[in-house]
Amino acid sequence: MIGRYALMWTMTALVVSLIPHVPRLPLWFTPLLLAVLAYRLGSAWRGWRPLPMLIRFMLTAGAIAGVVLHYGSIFGRDAGIALLALMLALKITETYKRRDALLVTSLCYFVVIAHFLFSQSLTSVPYLAATVVVITASLLQLSSTPVGTGQRELDWDWRRWVKQSGLLLIQAAPLMLIMFLLFPRLSSPLWGMPSASEETRTGLSNEMSPGSIVDLFIDDSPAFRVRFDDAMPPKNLWYWRGPVLWNYDGRTWRGDRSLTREKLAQHPPQDGLEYSYQVELEPTNRHWLLTLDYPLQVPGDAHLSVGHQLLSKDPINSLKVYDVVSIPAYSHPDELTPKERQNALQLPDGFNPRSAEMMQQWRQETPGPRALVNRVLRWFNQEEFQYSFTPPLLGRHAVDDFIFSSRNGYCEHYASSFTAMMRMAGIPARVVTGYQGGYANELGDYLLVRQSDAHAWSEVWFEDAGWTRIDPTAAVAPERIDLGSRNAILQRRGILDYAWVMQLRNTFDTLSALWNEWVVNFDSTSQKQLFNPFGLRDIDSRQLSLIMVTVLALAALIAMAGLLRKPRQRADDATRAISPLLRSLRRKGYRRDPSEPLQLYLARVARDLPDHAKALQKIALLYEKARYAPEPNVEAIPDLIQWVTRWQQTQ
Amino acid sequence: MSARRSIDDLRYRIVKRFIRLAEPDDFPVVMHRKRIFILPTGFGFFFSMLLFAMLMGALNYANSMGLILTFLISGGALLAMISVYRNIASLRLTSIHASPVFAGEIAAFQISIRDTLGRDRPAIQAKLRDRVVWCDVPAYETRELTLDVLAKRRGWQQLSRFKVCTEYPLALFNAWSWINPYQRCLVYPTPETRPPPLPMDGEPADGGRHEHGDEDLAGIREYRRGDAGRLIAWKATARSGQLMSKELESRRGEQVWLAWHQTSQSDTERMLSRLTAWVLDADRSGVAYGLELPGHKIPVGNGPDHLHQCLKTLALFDGRAPK
Numbered sequence A: 001m002i003g004r005y006a007l008m009w010t011m012t013a014l015v016v017s018l019i020p021h022v023p024r025l026p027l028w029f030t031p032l033l034l035a036v037l038a039y040r041l042g043s044a045w046r047g048w049r050p051l052p053m054l055i056r057f058m059l060t061a062g063a064i065a066g067v068v069l070h071y072g073s074i075f076g077r078d079a080g081i082a083l084l085a086l087m088l089a090l091k092i093t094e095t096y097k098r099r100d101a102l103l104v105t106s107l108c109y110f111v112v113i114a115h116f117l118f119s120q121s122l123t124s125v126p127y128l129a130a131t132v133v134v135i136t137a138s139l140l141q142l143s144s145t146p147v148g149t150g151q152r153e154l155d156w157d158w159r160r161w162v163k164q165s166g167l168l169l170i171q172a173a174p175l176m177l178i179m180f181l182l183f184p185r186l187s188s189p190l191w192g193m194p195s196a197s198e199e200t201r202t203g204l205s206n207e208m209s210p211g212s213i214v215d216l217f218i219d220d221s222p223a224f225r226v227r228f229d230d231a232m233p234p235k236n237l238w239y240w241r242g243p244v245l246w247n248y249d250g251r252t253w254r255g256d257r258s259l260t261r262e263k264l265a266q267h268p269p270q271d272g273l274e275y276s277y278q279v280e281l282e283p284t285n286r287h288w289l290l291t292l293d294y295p296l297q298v299p300g301d302a303h304l305s306v307g308h309q310l311l312s313k314d315p316i317n318s319l320k321v322y323d324v325v326s327i328p329a330y331s332h333p334d335e336l337t338p339k340e341r342q343n344a345l346q347l348p349d350g351f352n353p354r355s356a357e358m359m360q361q362w363r364q365e366t367p368g369p370r371a372l373v374n375r376v377l378r379w380f381n382q383e384e385f386q387y388s389f390t391p392p393l394l395g396r397h398a399v400d401d402f403i404f405s406s407r408n409g410y411c412e413h414y415a416s417s418f419t420a421m422m423r424m425a426g427i428p429a430r431v432v433t434g435y436q437g438g439y440a441n442e443l444g445d446y447l448l449v450r451q452s453d454a455h456a457w458s459e460v461w462f463e464d465a466g467w468t469r470i471d472p473t474a475a476v477a478p479e480r481i482d483l484g485s486r487n488a489i490l491q492r493r494g495i496l497d498y499a500w501v502m503q504l505r506n507t508f509d510t511l512s513a514l515w516n517e518w519v520v521n522f523d524s525t526s527q528k529q530l531f532n533p534f535g536l537r538d539i540d541s542r543q544l545s546l547i548m549v550t551v552l553a554l555a556a557l558i559a560m561a562g563l564l565r566k567p568r569q570r571a572d573d574a575t576r577a578i579s580p581l582l583r584s585l586r587r588k589g590y591r592r593d594p595s596e597p598l599q600l601y602l603a604r605v606a607r608d609l610p611d612h613a614k615a616l617q618k619i620a621l622l623y624e625k626a627r628y629a630p631e632p633n634v635e636a637i638p639d640l641i642q643w644v645t646r647w648q649q650t651q
Numbered sequence B: 001m002s003a004r005r006s007i008d009d010l011r012y013r014i015v016k017r018f019i020r021l022a023e024p025d026d027f028p029v030v031m032h033r034k035r036i037f038i039l040p041t042g043f044g045f046f047f048s049m050l051l052f053a054m055l056m057g058a059l060n061y062a063n064s065m066g067l068i069l070t071f072l073i074s075g076g077a078l079l080a081m082i083s084v085y086r087n088i089a090s091l092r093l094t095s096i097h098a099s100p101v102f103a104g105e106i107a108a109f110q111i112s113i114r115d116t117l118g119r120d121r122p123a124i125q126a127k128l129r130d131r132v133v134w135c136d137v138p139a140y141e142t143r144e145l146t147l148d149v150l151a152k153r154r155g156w157q158q159l160s161r162f163k164v165c166t167e168y169p170l171a172l173f174n175a176w177s178w179i180n181p182y183q184r185c186l187v188y189p190t191p192e193t194r195p196p197p198l199p200m201d202g203e204p205a206d207g208g209r210h211e212h213g214d215e216d217l218a219g220i221r222e223y224r225r226g227d228a229g230r231l232i233a234w235k236a237t238a239r240s241g242q243l244m245s246k247e248l249e250s251r252r253g254e255q256v257w258l259a260w261h262q263t264s265q266s267d268t269e270r271m272l273s274r275l276t277a278w279v280l281d282a283d284r285s286g287v288a289y290g291l292e293l294p295g296h297k298i299p300v301g302n303g304p305d306h307l308h309q310c311l312k313t314l315a316l317f318d319g320r321a322p323k
Helices: A004-024 A029-045 A053-071 A077-094 A098-116 A122-143 A158-182 A257-261 A338-345 A353-365 A369-382 A398-406 A411-424 A472-476 A478-483 A499-520 A524-530 A541-564 A571-587 A598-608 A610-628 A636-650 B002-018 B042-060 B064-088 B234-240 B268-285 B304-316
Strands: A222-228 A239-245 A275-281 A295-297 A302-304 A310-312 A320-326 A429-436 A439-441 A446-450 A454-462 A466-470 B037-040 B092-097 B106-114 B121-128 B131-137 B142-150 B155-158 B162-166 B173-179 B184-188 B216-222 B244-249 B255-259 B288-293 B296-301
Touching: A004 A029, A004 A077, A004 A098, A004 A122, A029 A077, A053 A077, A077 A098, A098 A122, A098 B042, A098 B064, A122 A158, A122 A499, A122 B064, A158 A524, A158 A541, A158 B064, A222 A499, A239 A454, A257 A338, A275 A499, A310 A320, A338 A429, A353 A369, A353 A398, A353 A411, A369 A411, A369 A454, A369 A472, A398 A411, A411 A429, A411 A454, A411 A472, A439 A499, A446 A499, A454 A472, A499 B064, A541 B064, A571 A610, A571 A636, A598 A610, A610 A636, B037 B042, B037 B064, B042 B064, B064 B121, B064 B162, B064 B173, B106 B131, B106 B184, B121 B142, B131 B142, B155 B304, B184 B304, B234 B244, B255 B268, B255 B296, B268 B288, B268 B304, B288 B304, B296 B304
Parallel strands: B255 B288
Antiparallel strands: A222 A275, A222 A446, A239 A429, A275 A320, A295 A320, A302 A310, A429 A454, A439 A446, A454 A466, B037 B173, B092 B106, B106 B142, B121 B131, B121 B162, B155 B184, B162 B173, B216 B244, B288 B296
16 A cells, blocks of 8 residues: 555656646547546545446446547647556556555656657647646655655655756766667657647648638747848848639639649759758648748758749658758749649639629720739739738628628738739639748848738749749738738737737747757757768667666766765765864974874873974864764864864964 | 586585575675575566567657657666666675574564665565565664564474575666574474473372462572572662562472473473463463473573573473483
8 A cells, every 4th residue: 555645645646747648639538537546535534445447347338438429539749648648647546555666656757758740839839747746746756755664755856856856867868869860760760650630730720711720820829930141131131932823713722733743844043042951840730841932942852842842752740851942033944734834724614793893894994914014913912801810701792792892801812812913814723821021130141931920922924034922912901021920010019019028939939949940850860960060971870879878877887976975974074074184293303103092192282282282182182073973973164174274363 | 637626516506506595694794795696477478578679669659759768768677777776786684583482383584784885675474485684774773673483392493494585676676685594593382281280399289289389489589590580689789789680489389390200291292282271381480390201401580581491401402201
């Protein structure tokens, strides 16, 4: 039987480590956990009987059934973690022996590591570090109660255990660092990444329907960070290209599967200002990679599709870093393929009759596509169009409703309507979604783009110039482009928009970026680079292991030397205390025979110096007491020091 | 030749080091590194598997935070191995002591453990077969652990080989040292539960005459070592300022000889049991008594030392009952 406090420690470790998982666990998990804990506490304090085997069995079976009902299976990351959490919670009902408590507590480490599969962000680090301290403290507490005894209940004394645990972990930190830097990483995974298809992450999606982007405006989490090798491009070029949408059904814009899969033909290099940069993309679980318009040189594990959209081979499940070269002034030399042209002109039948009629008319009135585009933009600008996050709902004829009656919307409405209007006028057009803008973080020398910078714009095909970006939102609300979505609408100015808060947030983001660079994204490549300064290039994992084992052994030796060093004997304090006296006597010419006990020596000196006889006698006595008493007499040492100092002063 | 001899020598030394069965330890025993063993516990094995699983998962998903956590805990586990040794190293077993008991009672062996290095030593255990006792030994202090052993038979109860061990911290490793004590506990014979009255005046016991209670005071004299506590004359002590004892006038026949033949028993153990009961009885009632066993004769006397001597003789008696 484990004591009550040991039980409390086990429960604390479990609860603390489960808390970060609660939002993704089924709703009924928390009440179940609390009930189980309450029962076990009642059993410890009130002597309730342990749950009968049958009930425990039924609970377990019920929990498994619940997981299957909730997740559809017991496999996969989410279901697996739910199952682990449930089994640990139920294990509490039968945790009566120290063995079980140790088992539960140690599995809490596993619960913590499971959380890292979801998030490795800097914000969660303090909490998780505290969790690890609590779990370790619990293990320490449990290890101080031997197996199978309930002779004495340890004190609660949480400070003691937390302190011991912190100390142990701090001592372990250098070893951790060595292993972290030097442990050979796998260059390719042994088994598949967790499938996260059901899991929804905020971010762009593969389609655009009313309201899909506005949700992002309130999401301030970082989408990606960009480091330019040289100067940053001017602000008006900060268009970050994401999914290109071709297909319109009157309500929703979607990407075209075959066009997305098709690779863009290779082009001869073009002149124009090049920007090469590195993007650090937060995980999205999607394939696309954000690039500055228009990407040319792309990483090897990705391809450029027909829509100039960069797509990675694997979904981005963890922080992804890639290098791109873009030319903003890129001109598209090719002809439009029939397939592209068909897609870029496709419109659903029987929608938006009024606007279609208007566009037919305008087409005849204006000399060419460019003039038509300008006319529409001018129209958006001069009529009563407004930029707003809370537009009224649109009916079946969304474009008609928007441009003739509501005239109230944000980038999505403008891009959608504009692209549709171009198609109505027979001009090939497509919607591009992505991000626009960003925050130049001078501290970290990078550009941060947040989810709230999500944007949608339009591209039209001019026979002479190819695909050309047209941002109708800029015609209505130019400040959206200059200031970013956040400041475009003044009534949304909240506490987060004050300069100092922004400053604080960006400082924190710099830390996050450093964290990402040095910790989250530390991989086999970064590991190899560590050794470049030492002239070791292309170090392989065998050499790496060798170095690690050597350094680890050295560190262990140092640790052992430090931990096993016998503390200075206290009696030595006595010797140290009288050494000034012995030195000064030696200077006076009183030589001490190596075999002469101190007491005899001092007595001999005292005969020569009768004035000091008493002091010397006292010092000899205190020394004997401090040094040779059966129990080393620590209290004698201050006295001894005092007497020696006094003696020195009389000299 | 010499190689052969040195191998033999080595073998002898290995055997001597690892199988310390023969020679009892000299006390005080200091936990020197040569006598400390460390092995992972069952939980330690489980934990290593857990760490391995965590490592493989983190490596596979290239999860840096997972790796950090795994390595941090692995580092902690490595340190725990050193710490568990550190927790037991240089502990000093100063003594083992056990007061005499009667057969059938529990012999309590008190083991004094002292820290001499100025470190707190949490959770130090003494393990005798399946019995575990434990305590925390604070820096520079001495703590006692009591190992209880059932004293089944009279004579010497030897404390068998036991372990001093610890699992602190983290319970991943067990560091232990075998202790081969020479200490033993004297076990007196079990006193008979309802013995016949004392055989006063050498007469065989026939009951009825023995009464406790009022004994006449013969006088007061200075306390002598061995006088029973109940004989101390407190009033006189208070007056004179030094311990005084009452001298009792024993009842009819001031002394009694307890002898083998008076027990009217034929079985050795029963006789010893009855004699033990009588000795205790006599001591309790203040009668001076002597003990006579084949080969042993303890003159008439009184007091704790006398009592102990008589009981010890009974405990260690190895003769046979005369037919």
